[in-house]
Amino acid sequence: MVNDQLIQTALHMRSKSRASYSNYTVGAAVETENGDIVGGCNVETSSYGLTCCAERVALFRAISEGHNAFKALSVASENGGMPCGACRQVIWELCGDIPVYICDSGGRIEKTTSATLLPNPFDESHLT
Numbered sequence: 001m002v003n004d005q006l007i008q009t010a011l012h013m014r015s016k017s018r019a020s021y022s023n024y025t026v027g028a029a030v031e032t033e034n035g036d037i038v039g040g041c042n043v044e045t046s047s048y049g050l051t052c053c054a055e056r057v058a059l060f061r062a063i064s065e066g067h068n069a070f071k072a073l074s075v076a077s078e079n080g081g082m083p084c085g086a087c088r089q090v091i092w093e094l095c096g097d098i099p100v101y102i103c104d105s106g107g108r109i110e111k112t113t114s115a116t117l118l119p120n121p122f123d124e125s126h127l128t
Contacts, residue, residue: 002101002109003072006031009039010074010103013054017041021048027076028054030062030095033069038062055087059094070095073114080104088118 006029013027019042026042040058044051055075062070073091075083080102083091091100097115115121 002074002099002111003031003037005037006072006074007076007101007103007109009037010054010076010101011105013039013041013058014076017054018043020044021046024077024081026054026081028058029074030058030067030070031072032062032067033071034067035071036062036067038065038067053084053087055083056090059090063094070098072099072101074101074103076103076105078105080108080110083117088114089121092118092121093123 009029010027013029014025017025019025021044027039029037029039031037038058038061040054040061042054082102091114095114097113100112100114100117102110102112
């Protein structure tokens with residue numbers, strides 16, 4: 001069952017986005033193991049490679065606040081865009097296989113999982 005606060009936080013975080021180049025605002029929210037919701041938004045720079053996606057901002061913020069286990073993630077954009085490849089890798093490494101809810105501005109919510117988004121992931125098991 002989807003956590004409404006998780007979805008609403010991701011949708012709200014879009015308004016905090018700094019997307020002055022693409023105008024593609026994205027919000028994300030992660031639910032921690034103890035039920036806290038931590039949000040993030042995309043932050044663009046003129047050097048696109050230094051831009052940070054909403055998913056990573058939410059997860060890195062949660063980690064910096066002392067959270068280390070996560071139950072679900074929500075991503076909100078105008079058209080329900082999926083996480084990029086870098087975010088898929090970070091989601092897998094920090095969260096394992098969790099539900100991921102993709103939301104658009106029209107209220108559509110698509111449920112997927114981090115394992116579906118990143119089949120055959122590269123992780124610490126490959127480093128031995």
